[in-house]
Amino acid sequence: MLNSERNSSFVPHGHLSEGIEVLRRMVDEGLSWDSVTCVTVLGLCASLRDLKLGLEIHGNMLRNGIEFDVYVSGAIVNMYGKCHNILNARNVFEKLQVRNVVLWTAMMANYFQRGYFEDALNLFTKMEFEDILPNEFTFAILLNSTAGLSMLRHGEAIHACAEKYGFKDYLIVGNALINMYCKSGNIKAAKRVFSYMVYRDTITWNAIICGYSHHGLGKEALITFQDMLTAAECPNHITFVGVLSACSHLGLVEEGFYYLNQLMKQFAIEPGLEHYTCIVGLLSKAGRLDEAENFMRSQPVKWDVVAWRVLLNACLVHRSYGFGKRVADFVLNLAPSDVGTYILLSNIYARTKRWDGVSKIRKLMQERNIKKEPGVSWIEIRNITHVFVSDDGKHPESNKIYEKVKELLARIKPLGYVPDTAAVLHDVEDEQKEDYLSYHSEKMAIAYGLMKAPIEAPLHVFKNLRMCDDCHSAIKLISKVTNRVMIVRDANRFHHFQDGQCSCADYW
Template sequence: MFDRMPERNLVSWCSLMVGYLQTGFPLQVLKLFKDLTLVDSLRPNEYIFAVVFSACSDGGKALEGRQCHGYVVKSGLVFHQYVKNALINMYSKFSDVKGAMRVFSLVPGYDVYSYNLVLNGLVQQGFLNEAIQVLERLMGESVEWDSVTYVTVFGLCACLKDLKLGLQVHCRILTSDVELDVFVNSAIINMYGKCGKVINARKTFDWLQVKNVVVWTGIMAAYFQNGCFEEALNLFSEMKIDDVSPNGFTFAVMLNSTAGLSALRHGNVLYGEIVKSGFKDHVIVGNALINMYAKCGDIEAASKVFLDMMYRDCITWNTMICGYSHHGLGKEAMALFHDLLAAGECPNYVTFVGVLSACSHLGLVKEGLYYLNQFMRQVGVEPGLEHYTCVVGLLSKAGLLDEAEKLLRSIPVELDVIAWRTLLSACHVHRNYGFGRRIAEFVLEMDPNDVGTYTLLSNIYAKAKRWDGVVKIRKLMRERNIKKEPGVSWIEIRNVTHVFVSDDCQHPESTQIYKKVKELLARIKPLGYIPDVTAVLHDVEEEQKEDYLSYHSEKLAIAYGLMHAPLEAPIRVFKNLRMCEDCHSAAKLISKLTNSMIIVRDANRFHSFQNGCCSCADYW
């Protein structure tokens, strides 16, 4: 019909171009634009240019978009609102924030749609300081905000974790005529969640009369982000009672909450629901499944999910690499990293945290330094605190304490106590007590309230039999009201979590548990078990030291697991502190004695004990 028209004007050309654009043929729009100027010799107007810029963004034609930008500047139509907005939208879609900002800064006069485009582009690309500048400009003008503006600004507050600004914006919307729809309320809940104000998020949620899956997922995410994992899972049950069906994002939040609780059985139940609901092949769900299984100690299940995934993104690869690393499976992590490169994926910041952690577990000093100093920069990843901390751990575990200290003192990023404490812990492991005391004193100057450093320094004094030093540290801790975190281990048996502390007599079956521990230790002595009394950090007789060792929390949890876990099921124990060397030796031999797989996750990593060996190969 268009081709048979005896006379075609800009309206007919624009109508045809819009039709092609709306039906998904952006490249045809660009062809028509050329024909318009060459065949009919027409001068494009602002509406034509707006369609063309949209076609460039939809078709991924950045070069053509910039060429058209030059054309529109020469034509003088760049000042038209349609054109300005289309240009900003195009540059934002190309992730060219600088291009969008140039248009925004150089061409005066904007409506709320323009501000929304710029703000959203800046927030999405992580240019938060620039977004604040645009927001300040917006607040200084008499532009009326709409719901999209509020959603974007609440998102900015969430990214910045700026509660003060978030409260101001919340007050502003309450006094405006903007409808508090589901998207706005979800943004408010997200903002409060990211700012650590779960109660405020819950008040917003409870105030809503109608709650859809987006709002439910938002409040669950708020609880999850603040470590309230059980509350998140309880809300999931309430949502189902409310007859609201979960979506992929809901399941992802639930799986990550389950991972936070290390509740494998609950994770398996969720997996069944996911399969029934048809979300198994969603990438975000697959990623959360890998994370859940890895953090719950079932790395084989995590690997199976990874291999079964039809589609993978960078998060998928990173989660699996970090999962392998956390389990001490350095070879598998490195092999997967090479698979990632072979698949054409670009490694990012998180990828190298997993890779350097794997190098640390394997003792690959040369390779780790190569990745840090050369390869990361080759792929455009700037090393950060986590990477340097991994390499400090790598050097420290290898006994290269001087090199680790030199690295710490030369790092171009601001260090935290954890990096130094990594070195201090290695001093304790390698029994370099003089070096350790010096590092500890330095760390305590940085943070006089770091309980971990006091504990390690006290342990160093105890290992060196400097009991006067132990007394001094404990006195100092009392004076500063610093309390040592007690060692706690827990195990889940038939949906019930059993918690143990050292020399625990609170459990209703404590008598039987102690009897089981005593029996196990007696039976592994012929297999080579010798109690490591050096791990007892008290000035007592040798016989009493052996008694202290016998009833560490992880030994109690392992014994309870052997008493009650289903036959042939792995014993999965979780501990909040680093596993001591004596418990490590005992667990290896108990696994051999009972022909069981015993998996212990301590503060640093997973240890998988089987047939008298540990996955860490005693390098930890």
């Protein structure tokens, strides 16, 4: 029993190598294991992410007839989940005769950690069917799973359920609520949750600061950061990702370098790739492209494709096409399979009417078997998700949607809307280019939302790719003529359209 106690004391404090050594001695000496030993050893396997060791321990427990109470069973489920073996975790879970809320929640956590958000939510439905009452950890996992799917209506329902069970004031639930509302497009609801929270920790502050930044609300993010410091809450590396992103949105170059070079050092936080990438974005947005490139060349950082693509996108926005082509060539040598770089380079060629260059990029993509992901947008209306692919006509109300799009485009032309035919990657007549642009998936989703959503409700549209310039310009004006708030999340960030303006200030 002494060895069992020693092992259990080593593992929670992170002394994993010592825990392994005690485990070997226990096996060598043939000592019997109790449930505490089993839970501790399985926790060791989970911490090490050592599936082979975990399988051996599980097999040893079965051979020795150890009783699987809820604690041991939970440790097994957790171990397989941490070792990325969801199938074994599910098999163990399904065979259990008695499953309490801890076991259900552990299995949901396994699904969530592997990105199987729908499976986590579906498991909750089964748990309710068996009359198992959820706890605060259950709700945290459910809300974070909903955030992963950007399912605002579903998240609101879980929020109401958490209030019903009396968990809304729990810190872990409040943090999950902020995360859910931020990632599902309702930053105002996230702010309300934050305002009413009785207790806050670093995760709370990070969630709202990064949420503001992701929604283009840089000023609010920086004000909240100052409130965090006033509250004597210590920031961490995630906090400064949100802060530097906010500086980028606002074009605050000097402030950004102050946070990077001075304040982060003051809090003993070593800048990482994400922080340096934010600085590249900051310089790029300010149009200081040479400085951004020099910064990248001078820093002892192993830059990834994402950082270089930030600079490349800025070349497109600032119409520095020669610079952009040079950057793109460099990135393609660095990462020949990065589809985003091919698309941006193709856009540069199209903008300069270099159709031979567009053809060259397409041929290169075909030779390397690189396929562009089709643009898809979706909107949820009355708990039903409607999916749109550009000009595919598969929606049952396509004809009405096309008519609505035509009507909207006709209404915004007197306000100065001119189709941005330079965004079309085809060498065809201008009239045909306008047709390509008219029925992009986000325009169709917006049109359908205006047809079906309550007149006072904001429209929440999600897109898998970056929004094109033409759709961005059109939706700004559509928000003005319809007097509606429209929130579109594309691959880069949230865009809040209202009264002809966008929160991104036309840079994304």
